[in-house]
Amino acid sequence: MTRAEFGYMLGENTKSPHGYPSMNIRLSIACLATVLGVAAAPPALAADNAERVRQVAGSAADFEKASQAGKKAAFFCVNCHGEDGNSAYDYIPNLAGQNAVYLLNQIEKFADGRRQDEFMSGLIKVLKPEDRFNMALYYSGETVKTAVVKDSKQVAHGQQIYERACKSCHGAQGYGNEKIARLAGQQPVYLKKALEDYRASVKLRKDPIMGSIARRLKDADIDALAAYIPTMK
Structure with missing residues (x-):
């Protein structure tokens, strides 16, 4: 998906459909929270998110810089959502190609508690607001892999x-x-x-x-x- 294709989306997640994360991942998140501290940003207004996304998306250089930073920040997401946002599991949602504003707003809901998930909530709260913003831009720029018609x-x-x-x-x-x-x-x-x-x-x-x-x-x-x-x- 290109920067101009920000009219896109993903189904809203809720309770983990994929069960519980491995103990290694749980411990890693706990360590990150201890070292970095839990970044609990105030609830972000959707309008503010939209305006900032549009501003960064308007510059190819700024978009690329934010996307690369987002890719690094999303290293834990690879375990479930895939390195490029295409999940390897049919019960875990793809993030690739998602509308950046929509995705960022959902990430912020996990961060401030409006959405709850035993795994996602703890992970998102560890991330700094800037990391969350960059992650949304990164995934929005990745290409979703569509399924082949079987029936x-x-x-x-x-x-x-x-x-x-x-x-x-x-x-x-x-x-x-x-x-x-x-x-x-x-x-x-x-x-x-x-x-x-x-x-x-x-x-x-x-x-x-x-x-x-x-x-x-x-x-x-x-x-x-x-x-x-x-x-x-």
């Missing part, structure tokens, strides 16, 4: 549902925007679990719009969406 009939069904239920908010190409997550190229099991949680109004997946849409979906519809969306480019 054309199911994918076609998923496309039909997407056109009716998802397109108006997430966009025709699934790129979303600064306030709505990019879906295109997202991991299938992660998508399925998210939709199931919205349908069941699981605590951290409560959203009136998403809940209303998800409750109209049958299991086969969710499976079809989870098959189609990862193939969107």
Whole structure:
């Protein structure tokens, strides 16, 4: 994704779908927190994040500098989300190609407690605000790897549902925007679990719009969406 393509997104994460981190990772985070101190920045306003992202993205040199710094700051993220933001696990979300503003706002929510995750919350709080900002820019500039169509009939069904239920908010190409997550190229099991949680109004997946849409979906519809969306480019 290029700097000009900041109209993109990712599905919102909540409770860890991937279980618990290894003891080595837990200990490493604990050590980092001891050495660096927990950087608890005040809640960042979405408008401030958007303006700063646009400012840095307006300069190729500034964007490259921030991205490289973000890549270094994201060394712990590699364990789950992959070195380039493409997860090696179908139940862990891709971060590559995500809208930088959207992603930064989600990272800040983990930092200030508006979003909770046993693993993510502790890790994000260790990072300095500048590191979090640079990480969002880094991942936004990476290219998401889309899935190959395996079942054309199911994918076609998923496309039909997407056109009716998802397109108006997430966009025709699934790129979303600064306030709505990019879906295109997202991991299938992660998508399925998210939709199931919205349908069941699981605590951290409560959203009136998403809940209303998800409750109209049958299991086969969710499976079809989870098959189609990862193939969107």
